[in-house]
Amino acid sequence: MAENKKSSYISGKESRRITRFNRRVTKKLEKERADANKDPKLYTTAMKDPDNIVEFDNVCTYFFSDVGVVRAVDGVNFNVPKHSTVGIVGESGCGKSVTSLSLMQLLARPAGQTVGGEIRFNRGDGTAYNIVNTPNAIMEKIRGDQISMIFQEPMTALNPVFRIGEQINEVIELHNPGMSEADVKARTLEMLDMVGIANKEGVYSMYPHELSGGMRQRICIAIALACSPTLIIADEPTTALDVTIQAQILDLLQNLKDKLNSSIMLITHDLGVVAGMADYVVVMYAGRVVEKGTADEIFHHPCHPYTIGLMRSKPVVGQKVDELYNIPGSVPNPVAMPDYCYFRDRCEMHCDRCSGKYPAEVRLSDTHVVSCYRYYDEGEVLGQPKSVNVEDLL
Numbered sequence: 001m002a003e004n005k006k007s008s009y010i011s012g013k014e015s016r017r018i019t020r021f022n023r024r025v026t027k028k029l030e031k032e033r034a035d036a037n038k039d040p041k042l043y044t045t046a047m048k049d050p051d052n053i054v055e056f057d058n059v060c061t062y063f064f065s066d067v068g069v070v071r072a073v074d075g076v077n078f079n080v081p082k083h084s085t086v087g088i089v090g091e092s093g094c095g096k097s098v099t100s101l102s103l104m105q106l107l108a109r110p111a112g113q114t115v116g117g118e119i120r121f122n123r124g125d126g127t128a129y130n131i132v133n134t135p136n137a138i139m140e141k142i143r144g145d146q147i148s149m150i151f152q153e154p155m156t157a158l159n160p161v162f163r164i165g166e167q168i169n170e171v172i173e174l175h176n177p178g179m180s181e182a183d184v185k186a187r188t189l190e191m192l193d194m195v196g197i198a199n200k201e202g203v204y205s206m207y208p209h210e211l212s213g214g215m216r217q218r219i220c221i222a223i224a225l226a227c228s229p230t231l232i233i234a235d236e237p238t239t240a241l242d243v244t245i246q247a248q249i250l251d252l253l254q255n256l257k258d259k260l261n262s263s264i265m266l267i268t269h270d271l272g273v274v275a276g277m278a279d280y281v282v283v284m285y286a287g288r289v290v291e292k293g294t295a296d297e298i299f300h301h302p303c304h305p306y307t308i309g310l311m312r313s314k315p316v317v318g319q320k321v322d323e324l325y326n327i328p329g330s331v332p333n334p335v336a337m338p339d340y341c342y343f344r345d346r347c348e349m350h351c352d353r354c355s356g357k358y359p360a361e362v363r364l365s366d367t368h369v370v371s372c373y374r375y376y377d378e379g380e381v382l383g384q385p386k387s388v389n390v391e392d393l394l
């Protein structure tokens with residue numbers, strides 16, 4: 001305890017230095033962003049593969065906090081192919097939500113900044129937006145219309161003082177300015193029907209507190225899907241719900257995705273949810289992707305020791321165990337990450353090589369990639385994720 005206190009202690013002088021540095025760097029980044037916003041060339045790019053809807057290419061999102069730089073997302077690479085579900089898993093604090101907030105440009109700025117990499121969003125006409133530099137005016141059109149988000153807690157996502165109908169109408173009106181009042185209402189009722197609300201006319205004029213948790217989450221889904229987005233981000237969409245409702249909501253999401261021809265980025269720490277829904281799985285650990293592949297590869301041939309640990313710590317129906325497996329240790333301090341593999345201090349399979357620099361990505365199949373020294377001889381060694389040196393930002 002005393003040791004912990006000592007290691008996290010920051011002197012007044014150091015604290016002032018951090019504050020000054022943060023102020024300078026965030027001011028400069030905000031100015032650069034404002035300049036990039038003026039020139040469409042700086043936010044227009046091309047997809048590497050036109051069959052993807054989103055490509056995260058070495059994305060680095062950092063928070064310039066009072067205790068130092070938190071590398072919440074540090075060199076993240078993965079794609080969301082069209083019409084597919086990509087599950088993002090990892091323990092609390094590994095950067096799942098920050099990855100999705102970076103894509104929506106909803107980071108708590110100026111402290112939170114995407115300082116490196118590209119997030120390419122397919123415009124469907126051969127070009128792509130680099131979301132990192134996309135101006136707010138364009139982001140406002142993209143959010144809700146082309147990318148929409150379903151949050152974990154349906155009660156806080158809905159406004160308690162407005163009726164359900166008004167809240168869905170608002171989204172439809174915002175993205176379809178020419179639509180008549182009657183058409184907006186008809187579309188809202190259609191959405192309520194689509195998400196399985198039986199008494200749609202009644203619910204239209206109710207307030208959120210008059211609905212159950214499951215119904216509220218259905219309303220959030222109706223709001224998110226009202227404009228038929230090409231990408232739905234669902235951040236822990238069922239964590240606040242009981243198990244039977246969870247299954248219904250997940251079924252509903254999957255059906256609506258197929259109906260609308262959308263893709264889903266499904267963020268969860270529940271492996272059961274991912275197993276049932278995802279086509280591809282991305283496993284994150286301490287701000288980095290440690291393994292990614294098809295659901296079959298990750299569930300049946302997990303390679304990274306962290307993924308193997310996650311699989312072992314999941315209860316299996318019909319299999320009796322005295323005690324569930326627990327990955328020993330905890331995640332390193334996000335302000336002072338080590339130079340070597342972030343998982344090494346918890347890894348039961350580490351070897352001499354693991355004390356070297358952070359392991360590169362190793363391609364094991366067209367879809368399966370793992371960051372671990374154990375596979376250097378088995379696959380094609382790609383590059384390491386690239387961090388940004390924050391001193392260079394000034």
Ligand SMILES: Nc1ncnc2c1ncn2[C@@H]1O[C@H](COP(=O)(O)OP(=O)(O)OP(=O)(O)O)[C@@H](O)[C@H]1O
Binds near residue numbers: 090094097098
């Ligand atoms: N506004 C912020 N300021 C400083 N640090 C932040 C901020 N938001 C997130 N972080 C840090 O970023 C890291 C990643 O957070 P994130 O919310 O993405 O985790 P998560 O994987 O979504 O976890 P959970 O499963 O608990 O939702 C954490 O270390 C967190 O402390």
Ligand code: SF4
Binds near residue numbers: 304341345350354
């Ligand atoms: S690189 Fe080494 S320490 Fe890291 S996960 Fe692989 S085996 Fe474990």
Ligand SMILES: [Mg+2]
Binds near residue numbers: 096097098235
């Ligand atoms: Mg989260």
